[in-house]
Amino acid sequence: MTLANAAQHGARVLPGGKVRFALWAPDAQRVEVELGGGKRHELQAGEDGWFSAEVAAIVGQTYRYRIDHDLLVADPASRDQAGGVEGESRVVDPGAYRWLYPHWRGRPWHEAVIYEVHAGLFDGFSALQGRLEELAALGITAIELMPLNAFPGRRNWGYDGVLPYAPSCAYGDPDTLRRLIDKAHGLGLMVFIDVVYNHFGPQGNYLGRYASRFFRADRQTPWGPAIDFREPAVREFFIGNAQMWVREYRVDGLRIDAVHAIADRDFLLELAQRTRQAAEGRELHLILENENNEASLLQSEPGSNDPGFAAQWNDDLHHCLHVLLTGEDEGYYADFAVRPIERLCRCLREGFAFQGETDYRGIARGEPSGHLSPQAFVSFLQNHDQVGNRALGERLTTLAPTERLRAASALVLLAPMVPMLFMGEEWGERQPFLFFTDYQGELARAVTEGRRDEFRNFSKFSTPGAAAWIPDPNDYQTFVASRPRPEQADPAWREHYRNLLELRQHWLTPHLPGSRALDAQPLGERALSARWRLGDGSLWRIDLNLGAEDIAIEPPGESAQVLLSCGQNAAHYRHGWLGASAAVVSLETS
Incomplete structure (x- = not known):
C-alpha cells in the first residue's frame, strides 16, 4: 500500500x-x-x-x-x-442507504441555534428522532449530538470512546443514525457531531500493542501519551473519520473536543480544509473547544476565503455568567470571581476574556479576538462539561434564582453570538447530568476513586468521608438519575425560551451577517449595557441586571423599539431605570 x-x-x-x-x-x-x-x-x-x-x-x-x-x-x-x-x-456499505432529502444543502452559520443532546439519555437514535419536531417548533436550528463512537459497556457520558468510526450499538445501527439525520434535514434542522480526536478511552483500545507510533513518548495529556499527528497514517485516521461523518452521514458540522490537547496546529488546519472539501459545496460548520483561546484558528489564512473553523465554544463568557449567577469561586471560577461583570463585558465586546493574560494556574492563554465576528463564538449557560464535570452534576435551575437565570438566558439567546442550549434547559430541567460509565472490575474501582479524588480540594468535599457522596460513575442509578424528564417540564420555562427564539429569528438573525460589537460597559457590579451594529446598520442593545437593586441607565433613543422586557417594566426602562434580575432588548434603526 x-x-x-x-x-x-x-x-x-x-x-x-x-x-x-x-x-x-x-x-x-x-x-x-x-x-x-x-x-x-x-x-x-x-x-x-x-x-x-x-x-x-x-x-x-x-x-x-x-x-x-x-x-x-x-x-x-x-x-x-x-x-x-x-x-x-x-462490514458496512455506507452507500446503501437511500436518503429522503438528498438535496439538503445545509443552513448558513449565522442561523445556528444549537441544542446539545446525549442520544443515550433519550433511549437512542430512534427515540431521539421522535423529539425533532418539538425542537424545530421551539426555534432550534441545529442539534449537536454528544460523541457517538463505540465505548465499553452499554452507557457512557460520551468522552471515553475507543472506536471513532463506529456509532455505539447501544444507540442504534448506522442506518438508524442516518434516518435520524435525514429526518432532521427534512425539518430544516442541521446535525452536528461531537468528535474526540485528542485521546482514546481506557478500555478496548489496543493500538499501543501493534501501532505504538500512534502515540508520542515525549508528550503527555491528562489521558496518557499524546496522539502523534506527525505520522501520516495517524493524520489520515482522524481526517478520514471527519470525512466519513460528512460523506457517509451527511452531517452539517463537527464540534472538535479539547483541541488544546492537540499540539499539531498544521493537523487542525489540514483537517478543516479537507473536511470542507468532503462536503462538496454543502454548508459545513466546524466548531472548536479550545482552552487556549487561539483566535487565529477562527479566521481565514492569508489569501484564502476559507474560514477554517467557524467558531469556538466561549467558556470565558459562561464562567462570567456562572459566577454572577451562583457566586462560586473555586477551580477555574477563581479567574472570574473578581470583577466578573468587567470580564463579561469584555466577552461581549471582544469575544474572549483571556487574550494573553495569566490565569489562576500561572499560564498565559489566549490571543486578541476583538477583530472577529460575534458569530465566531458559541455562547451558553450550560453544556455537558459545565454540568457533567461538577461533582454532583447540578444544573443552574438548582443553583441560581429563577428570575436571574431567566434574565441571563435572554442575554445568551439574544446576543449576536451563536447560542447553544443544553438538553432540558428549555423546560427548566432540574435532574442532574452526571459523569457516568459502565466499566467493570479494577478499572471501575479506579474510575470511581479517581472521580472522587478529583474533588477533594473543593471545600464541599474536603472533610473526611465527604467525597463518598459523589455518585459512583459505574452505578446504573447514576445513569438513570441523569435522564432528562420532559414529562415534568415547566411550561413557563418552555414559553420563555420559545419567545426568546422567536424574537431572535424574526428581529436578529436576518441582520447578523456583517454585524460587529460596538461596546459593552458595566453598570455597577452586576449589571451592564451592550451594543452591536447589525449588518443592516441598525443598533442592537441589551441591558442586563443580575443584581438585587434597580440600576440607573441611559434611556433608549426615542426611535428605539423595546423588543423584550424580561423582569422589567418597559415604561420604567424608558425613564432610565433597569430593574433587578432584568434583561431588556431594544432595536434602533438608522
Missing part, C-alpha cells in the same frame, strides 16, 4: 463480492483477518506498516484482526460493531 492510499483505514466494499481490509500495524510481523465463522485470510505487508488484502466477503460479514498469531482485535476503523468494542466488527 502506498501513502496515497493511507486514507483507506478499515473495510471497504468492492464490486464483485469482495471487501478490501486494511490495517496500519507497524509493530506487527503478521496480520490476518478472521471472518465470522473462523476462516482466516492473511493480509499482505505493504509500505510503512500497512497490511491489506481483498477478500471474498459480503455486507454484514463480521470480522476481527489477528495480529502475530496472538492478539485478536476489532478494526480500529470499524463502521459498526456486532458486540461492543471487544467484539467483532461488521
Whole structure:
C-alpha cells in the first residue's frame, strides 16, 4: 500500500463480492483477518506498516484482526460493531442507504441555534428522532449530538470512546443514525457531531500493542501519551473519520473536543480544509473547544476565503455568567470571581476574556479576538462539561434564582453570538447530568476513586468521608438519575425560551451577517449595557441586571423599539431605570 492510499483505514466494499481490509500495524510481523465463522485470510505487508488484502466477503460479514498469531482485535476503523468494542466488527456499505432529502444543502452559520443532546439519555437514535419536531417548533436550528463512537459497556457520558468510526450499538445501527439525520434535514434542522480526536478511552483500545507510533513518548495529556499527528497514517485516521461523518452521514458540522490537547496546529488546519472539501459545496460548520483561546484558528489564512473553523465554544463568557449567577469561586471560577461583570463585558465586546493574560494556574492563554465576528463564538449557560464535570452534576435551575437565570438566558439567546442550549434547559430541567460509565472490575474501582479524588480540594468535599457522596460513575442509578424528564417540564420555562427564539429569528438573525460589537460597559457590579451594529446598520442593545437593586441607565433613543422586557417594566426602562434580575432588548434603526 502506498501513502496515497493511507486514507483507506478499515473495510471497504468492492464490486464483485469482495471487501478490501486494511490495517496500519507497524509493530506487527503478521496480520490476518478472521471472518465470522473462523476462516482466516492473511493480509499482505505493504509500505510503512500497512497490511491489506481483498477478500471474498459480503455486507454484514463480521470480522476481527489477528495480529502475530496472538492478539485478536476489532478494526480500529470499524463502521459498526456486532458486540461492543471487544467484539467483532461488521462490514458496512455506507452507500446503501437511500436518503429522503438528498438535496439538503445545509443552513448558513449565522442561523445556528444549537441544542446539545446525549442520544443515550433519550433511549437512542430512534427515540431521539421522535423529539425533532418539538425542537424545530421551539426555534432550534441545529442539534449537536454528544460523541457517538463505540465505548465499553452499554452507557457512557460520551468522552471515553475507543472506536471513532463506529456509532455505539447501544444507540442504534448506522442506518438508524442516518434516518435520524435525514429526518432532521427534512425539518430544516442541521446535525452536528461531537468528535474526540485528542485521546482514546481506557478500555478496548489496543493500538499501543501493534501501532505504538500512534502515540508520542515525549508528550503527555491528562489521558496518557499524546496522539502523534506527525505520522501520516495517524493524520489520515482522524481526517478520514471527519470525512466519513460528512460523506457517509451527511452531517452539517463537527464540534472538535479539547483541541488544546492537540499540539499539531498544521493537523487542525489540514483537517478543516479537507473536511470542507468532503462536503462538496454543502454548508459545513466546524466548531472548536479550545482552552487556549487561539483566535487565529477562527479566521481565514492569508489569501484564502476559507474560514477554517467557524467558531469556538466561549467558556470565558459562561464562567462570567456562572459566577454572577451562583457566586462560586473555586477551580477555574477563581479567574472570574473578581470583577466578573468587567470580564463579561469584555466577552461581549471582544469575544474572549483571556487574550494573553495569566490565569489562576500561572499560564498565559489566549490571543486578541476583538477583530472577529460575534458569530465566531458559541455562547451558553450550560453544556455537558459545565454540568457533567461538577461533582454532583447540578444544573443552574438548582443553583441560581429563577428570575436571574431567566434574565441571563435572554442575554445568551439574544446576543449576536451563536447560542447553544443544553438538553432540558428549555423546560427548566432540574435532574442532574452526571459523569457516568459502565466499566467493570479494577478499572471501575479506579474510575470511581479517581472521580472522587478529583474533588477533594473543593471545600464541599474536603472533610473526611465527604467525597463518598459523589455518585459512583459505574452505578446504573447514576445513569438513570441523569435522564432528562420532559414529562415534568415547566411550561413557563418552555414559553420563555420559545419567545426568546422567536424574537431572535424574526428581529436578529436576518441582520447578523456583517454585524460587529460596538461596546459593552458595566453598570455597577452586576449589571451592564451592550451594543452591536447589525449588518443592516441598525443598533442592537441589551441591558442586563443580575443584581438585587434597580440600576440607573441611559434611556433608549426615542426611535428605539423595546423588543423584550424580561423582569422589567418597559415604561420604567424608558425613564432610565433597569430593574433587578432584568434583561431588556431594544432595536434602533438608522
